[in-house]
Amino acid sequence: xxxxxxxxxxxxxxxxxxxxxxxxxxxxxxxxxxxxxxxxxxxxxxxxxxxxxxxxxxxxxxxxxxxxxxxxxxxxxxxxxxxxxxxxxxxxxxxxxxxxxxxxxxxxxxxxxxxxxxxxxxxxxxxxxxxxxxxxxxxxxxxxxxxxxxxxxxxxxxxxxxxxxxxxxxxxxxxxxxxxxxxxxxxxxxxxxxxxxxx
Numbered sequence: 001x002x003x004x005x006x007x008x009x010x011x012x013x014x015x016x017x018x019x020x021x022x023x024x025x026x027x028x029x030x031x032x033x034x035x036x037x038x039x040x041x042x043x044x045x046x047x048x049x050x051x052x053x054x055x056x057x058x059x060x061x062x063x064x065x066x067x068x069x070x071x072x073x074x075x076x077x078x079x080x081x082x083x084x085x086x087x088x089x090x091x092x093x094x095x096x097x098x099x100x101x102x103x104x105x106x107x108x109x110x111x112x113x114x115x116x117x118x119x120x121x122x123x124x125x126x127x128x129x130x131x132x133x134x135x136x137x138x139x140x141x142x143x144x145x146x147x148x149x150x151x152x153x154x155x156x157x158x159x160x161x162x163x164x165x166x167x168x169x170x171x172x173x174x175x176x177x178x179x180x181x182x183x184x185x186x187x188x189x190x191x192x193x194x195x196x197x198x199x
Contacts, residue, residue, distance in 0.1 A: 011168040011184035011192055012056065018092060018170065019054075022085045034082040035061065037072035045072065051083075052109060052160070059094065060101060062109055062160040064126035070157075071127075073098055079163055089173030094165045101160035110154040119143045121158045169197070 008014050022030035031051040038044050045068060053060035059081065063069060073079065081094040110118060123139040130136060147153075166186040174180055179199035184192045 067126040096165035
């Protein structure tokens with residue numbers, strides 16, 4: 001599939017093709033995405049996170065739910081994702097809302113993480129003030145001693161979100177800034193409506 005394909009009506013299929021092409025060509029973290037949330041004060045906040053799952057419902061990432069993004073998503077479920085693959089001259093913008101993943105999903109993904117990453121989920125009070133790096137290292141040592149083996153339970157504050165999209169934009173770089181922009185918007189009653197935007 002390329003930006004000239006005029007037959008694809010499923011944005012998830014389009015996403016899968018572009019992601020596969022990025023995975024074949026991008027040197028580092030092709031699944032990196034900017035995640036934008038909105039605080040109670042209306043101020044947007046962006047950060048880069050790794051996409052950890054895709055299914056017919058949406059796109060999954062994991063985090064400390066007590067973090068800034070977690071606090072913002074608790075108050076406002078609106079979210080935006082941006083994938084940018086510079087070497088391919090492509091971007092994908094996704095807008096929608098979030099729902100929490102199930103405990104079983106979070107447990108299954110947490111179990112795949114390296115041991116230090118699992119301990120770090122306990123040690124890091126994400127987005128909260130840190131007096132010095134040594135404080136984080138002391139907290140990590142505490143949890144290394146508390147959980148000396150591989151049996152490290154998932155912290156109750158560490159889980160995932162599934163982004164449920166209602167809008168996609170597939171942006172393809174073209175010469176002279178005459179870019180190709182295809183949008184998919186969720187139609188009432190299900191399905192997708194496809195259109196194009198001026199560059």
